[in-house]
Amino acid sequence: MIVGLAFPETALIGLLFAAIQFGAMIYLASLGELIAERAGVLNLGVEGMMAMGAVGGFVFAIETGSPWLGLLAASIVGALVAMIHGLFAVVLGANQVVSGLALTIFGVGLANFWGTDYEGLRPDVQFVDVDLGPLSDIAWIGRIFFQQSPLAYLALALGCVAWFGLNRTRGGLALRAAGESAATADTAGHSVVGLRLFAVAIGGALAALGGAYLSLSISPGWTVGVVAGRGWIAVALVIFGAWKVRRVALGAFLFGLAMALPSRTESFDLPWHPILWSMLPYLLTIAVMIAGALILRNRPADAPAALGVPFRREER
Amino acid sequence: MDADPLVDPLADPLAVELIGIHKRFPGVVANAGTELKVKRGSIHAVLGENGAGKSTLMNVLAGVYRPEAGEVRVLGARRVFASPSAALAAGVGMVHQEFRLVPTFTVAENVVLGAATRVLHMGTVEKQVADLAQRFSLDVDPQRQVWQLSMGERQRVEILKALWRAAEILILDEPTAVLTPQEADELGSIIRQMANDGRSVIFISHKLHEVKQYCDEATVLRGGKTVASSLKVEDLTSPQLAELMVGDATHTIRRPEPTQACATLLMVENLHALNNRKLPALRDVSLSVHEGEIVGIAGVAGNGQRELADVIAGLRNALSGSVRLFDRDITNASARQRFRAGLSYIPEDRVGVGLAVQLSITDNAILRSYRQHRRGPLIATDRAKAFCAEIVSAFKVRAGSLDQRIAELSGGNLQRLLVGRELTAEPSVIVASQPTRGLDVQGVTAIQELLIDARNRGLGVLLISEDLDELLAISDRILVMHGGRIAAQYVGVDANRSAIGLAMAGEPA
Numbered sequence: 001m002i003v004g005l006a007f008p009e010t011a012l013i014g015l016l017f018a019a020i021q022f023g024a025m026i027y028l029a030s031l032g033e034l035i036a037e038r039a040g041v042l043n044l045g046v047e048g049m050m051a052m053g054a055v056g057g058f059v060f061a062i063e064t065g066s067p068w069l070g071l072l073a074a075s076i077v078g079a080l081v082a083m084i085h086g087l088f089a090v091v092l093g094a095n096q097v098v099s100g101l102a103l104t105i106f107g108v109g110l111a112n113f114w115g116t117d118y119e120g121l122r123p124d125v126q127f128v129d130v131d132l133g134p135l136s137d138i139a140w141i142g143r144i145f146f147q148q149s150p151l152a153y154l155a156l157a158l159g160c161v162a163w164f165g166l167n168r169t170r171g172g173l174a175l176r177a178a179g180e181s182a183a184t185a186d187t188a189g190h191s192v193v194g195l196r197l198f199a200v201a202i203g204g205a206l207a208a209l210g211g212a213y214l215s216l217s218i219s220p221g222w223t224v225g226v227v228a229g230r231g232w233i234a235v236a237l238v239i240f241g242a243w244k245v246r247r248v249a250l251g252a253f254l255f256g257l258a259m260a261l262p263s264r265t266e267s268f269d270l271p272w273h274p275i276l277w278s279m280l281p282y283l284l285t286i287a288v289m290i291a292g293a294l295i296l297r298n299r300p301a302d303a304p305a306a307l308g309v310p311f312r313r314e315e316r
Numbered sequence: 317m318d319a320d321p322l323v324d325p326l327a328d329p330l331a332v333e334l335i336g337i338h339k340r341f342p343g344v345v346a347n348a349g350t351e352l353k354v355k356r357g358s359i360h361a362v363l364g365e366n367g368a369g370k371s372t373l374m375n376v377l378a379g380v381y382r383p384e385a386g387e388v389r390v391l392g393a394r395r396v397f398a399s400p401s402a403a404l405a406a407g408v409g410m411v412h413q414e415f416r417l418v419p420t421f422t423v424a425e426n427v428v429l430g431a432a433t434r435v436l437h438m439g440t441v442e443k444q445v446a447d448l449a450q451r452f453s454l455d456v457d458p459q460r461q462v463w464q465l466s467m468g469e470r471q472r473v474e475i476l477k478a479l480w481r482a483a484e485i486l487i488l489d490e491p492t493a494v495l496t497p498q499e500a501d502e503l504g505s506i507i508r509q510m511a512n513d514g515r516s517v518i519f520i521s522h523k524l525h526e527v528k529q530y531c532d533e534a535t536v537l538r539g540g541k542t543v544a545s546s547l548k549v550e551d552l553t554s555p556q557l558a559e560l561m562v563g564d565a566t567h568t569i570r571r572p573e574p575t576q577a578c579a580t581l582l583m584v585e586n587l588h589a590l591n592n593r594k595l596p597a598l599r600d601v602s603l604s605v606h607e608g609e610i611v612g613i614a615g616v617a618g619n620g621q622r623e624l625a626d627v628i629a630g631l632r633n634a635l636s637g638s639v640r641l642f643d644r645d646i647t648n649a650s651a652r653q654r655f656r657a658g659l660s661y662i663p664e665d666r667v668g669v670g671l672a673v674q675l676s677i678t679d680n681a682i683l684r685s686y687r688q689h690r691r692g693p694l695i696a697t698d699r700a701k702a703f704c705a706e707i708v709s710a711f712k713v714r715a716g717s718l719d720q721r722i723a724e725l726s727g728g729n730l731q732r733l734l735v736g737r738e739l740t741a742e743p744s745v746i747v748a749s750q751p752t753r754g755l756d757v758q759g760v761t762a763i764q765e766l767l768i769d770a771r772n773r774g775l776g777v778l779l780i781s782e783d784l785d786e787l788l789a790i791s792d793r794i795l796v797m798h799g800g801r802i803a804a805q806y807v808g809v810d811a812n813r814s815a816i817g818l819a820m821a822g823e824p825a
Contacts, residue, residue, distance in 0.1 A: 170432040177418050177429055184416040188430030188477075189401025305419070 011267035015260055016144045023256025024152040025213040029234035030241070030248050031155075031162055032078075032206025037238055038166060039199030040179035040192075040306040044100030045085050046207045047231025048107020053078045053208025054215040055115040058222045061125045062118065067216050070125065071151075071209065078208020079201040081107055086200040090193055093310035104231065115222045126220040127151060149217040151209070158206070163245040175199055179304035182311040192311045210234065229282065230259075236285040242302040258284050330392065331356045331485050331516035332377065332408075337386035339372050346372035347383070348540040354485070354533075359507055359517045361527040361549065363561055364537035365756050370520045371413075373537070374487050377518075378410035379403030391484060401430065409478025410487040415470050419463035423456055427476045449476055452509055467616065468499035475506065486510065487518045492526055496616050497784070497817030504530040522561070523785075524554040536560040578606045581776035582628070582659075582745045587637035589627050597623035599800040601637070605745060605776035610767065612791030613780040616820050620800040621780045622664060625749045628778070629661040630654045631669070641745060655684060660743035662735055664750045664780075670734045671722055678704040678718045681737055703740075711736030712762070728759030735766055746770060749780045764790055784813060798822045 029046055036043045043049075056077035061070025081103070088099040127149045130136070136146040166172040177185035178195040186192050214226055233255055240255075241248030261268075262278035270277065332354040339347040346369045354360040364370045375381045377388060379397030388395050390406050397403040400410070417426050424442045432441070445458040454472045462470060471491060478486050488507070492500040507517045507530065519531055527534055528549060534557065536544040544560050582605040591597035597620045605611045615621050626632035628639055630651035638647045641657050649657070663669040671680045678697075681704035682689050689700040704718050711732045715725060722730060731751065738746060748767060752760040768790055771777050781787050787794050794811050796804045796819035804819035806812075 168436050168438075170434050170436060173421075173425060173429060173432060173436065177421070180418045180420055181416070184418050184426075185429070187400045187412075187416045189399070189404065190430070 008267050008269075011264055013140060013143050014267075015257070015264055017148070018260035018264075019253060019257040020144065020148060020152060021218060021256070022259040023253040024148070024155040025210050025218060026230060026234055026237060026255055026259070027159065027210075027249055027252035028151075028155050028213060029207045029210035029231060030237040030252060031159060031245070032203035032210075033234055033238045034241070034243060034245065034248055035162060035166070035175075035206070036196075036199045036203035037307055038179045038243060038304055039175045039196045040182060040304055040309065040311070041085075041089060041196050041200050041203075042096045042100060042308045043082065043085050043089075043103070043200060043203055044097060044235060045082070045103025045107060045231075046203075046234045047227055047229065048104040048111070049078050049081050049204045049207035050211035050214075050227045050231045050234075051108045051111035052081045052114075053211030054226055055111040055118070055211075055222055056208065057212030058123065058215040058220075059114065059118055061216055062121065062123060065125055067125050067127050070216055071212050074208045074212035075205035078204040078206070078211070080204070081110075082200050082204020082207070083197070085204075086197045089310065090196045090200060093312055096308050096310070108227070112224050115224070118222045119224065121221060123216075123220045125216075127217040149213070151213045151217055154209075155213075158209075159245055159249055166245065171195075176304070178311075179306055182306050182309070186311070186313060196311070207231070207234070233259075233281055233285050236288050239303075240288045243304065244302075255281055255284060329356060330354065330389070331358075332518070333387075333389040334373065334377060335387040335389070337373060337376055337388075338384045339369075339376055339381055340384060341372075345540055347376070347386075349386075349542075350537060350540060351542040351545055352377075352535050353546050354516050354518060355546075356516055357511050357514050358532040359511050359519055359530060360546075361531035361534040362518060362520045362537065363522065363524075363527055363534050363557060365522060365561060368537040368561075369540040370537055371489060372540075374410060374489060374518065374520060377403070378408055378487055380410075404430065404478075404481045404483065407482065407484035408487070409481055409483030409485070411471065411474040411478065411489060411491060413489045413493065415474055417462045417470060417473060420461060422459055422461050423465070423473050423476075424458035426462055426473055427458070427480050430477070431481055445476065445480070448479055452476075452479060452506060452513075454506060467494040467618075468496070468502070471495070471503065472506075479510075483515070485516045485518065487520070489520045490522075491519070492521070492523065493782070494617055496821045497813060498821050500526065524557050524561075527557065528552075528554060578609075580604050580606050581642065582778065583638075583640040583643075584624075584628065585638050585640070587624070587627060587639065588635040589623050589632055590635065591620075591623055597800050598627065598634075601797075601800070601802055603778075603795055603802060605778050607776060608771055608774045609792045610771050610777040610779055610790055612787035612794040613778065613797055614784060614787050614794055614816055614820060615782070615797035617782055619797045619820075621797055622749065623800075624797070625661070625664065625747055625778075625780055628747050629659070629663070631663075655741065655743075658742075658744035660738035660741055660746045662731075662738055662746065662748040662751050664753075666727075666730055666734055667722075671730060673723045674721060676719045677708065677713070677715055677722055677725075677733065680722055680733060681707050684737060684741060707733065707736040707740055710740075711766070728755045728762070731755060731759065731763060735763060739766065739770060743775065745776045745778070747778045747780070750782065751779070752781070752783065752786060760786075784816060788813070788816075796820055 029050055033043060033046055053074040057070040057074030060073035061067045085099050085103045088094040089096040129147050129149050132146045136142045166176060174185055174190040175195050178192045182192045211227060215222055237248055237251045237255060240251040258281040261280060262274050265274045265277050330353055334350065334352040337347045337350045350369060350373050362370050372381060376383045379400045379402050390408060395406055424445045427445050428441055442458040449456055454476055456469050456472045462473060491503060495503065511517055521527055531549050533546045534549050535542060535546060584601060584603045587598050587601040589598040601624060613621055623632060627634050630649060634647055638645055641659055644657060646654050646657060667673045678700050682700045686695060689696050689703055701718055708715060713729050713732045752763050767777050779791060788811055794806045794816060795802050796816055798820060799822060806816060
């Protein structure tokens, strides 16, 4: 290779393609966490719900022969698993951090157990990248934006739905009220527990879609540890995006870039071993957490005011 | 709804009828056969001391609590409310003492939270809310976020919420507690307008002059029972109402003549400080407290009083300026150094800053002075107990045992313990922040007498209070805080409610 002369054009296209791919995957999970947190429930079980979604989606896709049915099943499995957190953290008012961590441990463990017989199977069902004809043929842009997996467009569409739902509907208003001031939502006649359970279920379904994106599209198949800590990145992204649907989307692309880069370091002639580069998204996560903590020290938080606070109707 | 179809709601002249309401909480009977009758289109005061059962009764009417016995009739129909929203649907809206608003939402979003169209067109909604506000002369901008609003404006949002839900009966729970006297008068005219519109307003209060001024009829509660119902307010005098409320002639505090000695004890100069949100809370505050003097600080909540107390007590750093005690600069001294220099502090937040709620009475009593009750590195339990017993008997703290957790004490006893602890240290200056808030009449009197005693013994007292009557009753001088500044000062006879009220609103005469 002639160092520094040839601009690695195909590699750059590949990088941006993968950034959107990883970004869309992580966006699904982050969107779910965002909805749960806007309703006032911190769910640290994203990693576990993604693992369940990955294995559930793959298993059902193989058994039914349809990736779409697999996807549907994954979202149902995700919502059901999330209800464990819903039961403990929302209905019983347990500590949300502890319950969420338990959900991660449980979800990852159960997924590994469930996937034992499917490990290493070469799947013949998976999502194929779309072909939008002339759009897909445009130089650069066609490959980056118009040859993605259908799931990428699904992520975008769900982002729009979530934004509209949260900001422009009665239900969204009530859901946000439950996350900002649960007692207020309660006196206004909304069921705080109901809203929060709904948000946690949606969060679980979306996290599971992110997991299924991995097992049905990005790297089809099931292997133990396929989620690889990305659930935690999704949690960090919500903070990075200041609990806003659009800003989280931007952050997802950024983290997608960080996730796509490590396997391409050689084409860009970057120094250091790729293993070092693969730490990037996680370092970025830590950096976001630290920066977030520093920023929050000096100004009113963007975080929902009732985040992490269990609701119990006050009876004297 | 289980409305009785045989009753024509329009035929009944009563908006609300509560019959024989019983409501019990663990250890407390809040309502024991309470009765209330409210006429349509009237403003009805529910009067009583703290603990008389006013709030509980209203929470029963508003669907927050379910009574063990008794009947709730609204607009002529018998009702059993399962929730506040069920009560709202039947036309009963309540504005709670602590506002139920989402600070990060706009006014319009807060108003429609309980009843909105499935899809929100914020422009339309804001227009509708603005129209409603205008109809009742409620001056508030629907687009502003609630955290930016003053307490008076927030209250108007709460009233708007009830009107939005078409409430026929509006309950206001001690609505003037957070208002300036001028804002209270505005509220008075708003509710008068609502009453003229055919709605009924229930006005909960323990302030007699408000009842006289704003209300048509009054029902007086004492100890969970109705002692007088639907009295015509205009036929009554304040002392008569007070007697009904307290049960015997009110005990008035007699303040002795001002003392002449005037050595300066506490001197605050050009103090600047930030609040918890890092915004300026104190701007160039200077004041002094002399020997044998009670200096009152008046002001609407959130105008820097809390920060002032914190800075003087050593719980908050000053940006600039100085705090001196006996000519000694204590601006940067620790809380302990200040205490040993002769400064005692009765914080606004009694449990949390003043007392540790899970600890025993003895532990709380020695929190300030535990170093004097030790044997080597250990606490000398016997001496600590003896010390605590002294406080308990001297300040009449009613407690089962000295080892009891203070969580089990009533508000008045907690405050007696806290004040006792701070006074036993024989300070020269006491900073007392809202020392009587939330106490019953006897508790209030007891604490005020302790402060006056301290003053008569030559101590300097800085009394921060939102209760203007209290300040007028026992202060030698009153300073008014507004926007982090000392806006005005009144000495003795110059002090009158309306002048102070204007200064509290930032418009000193």
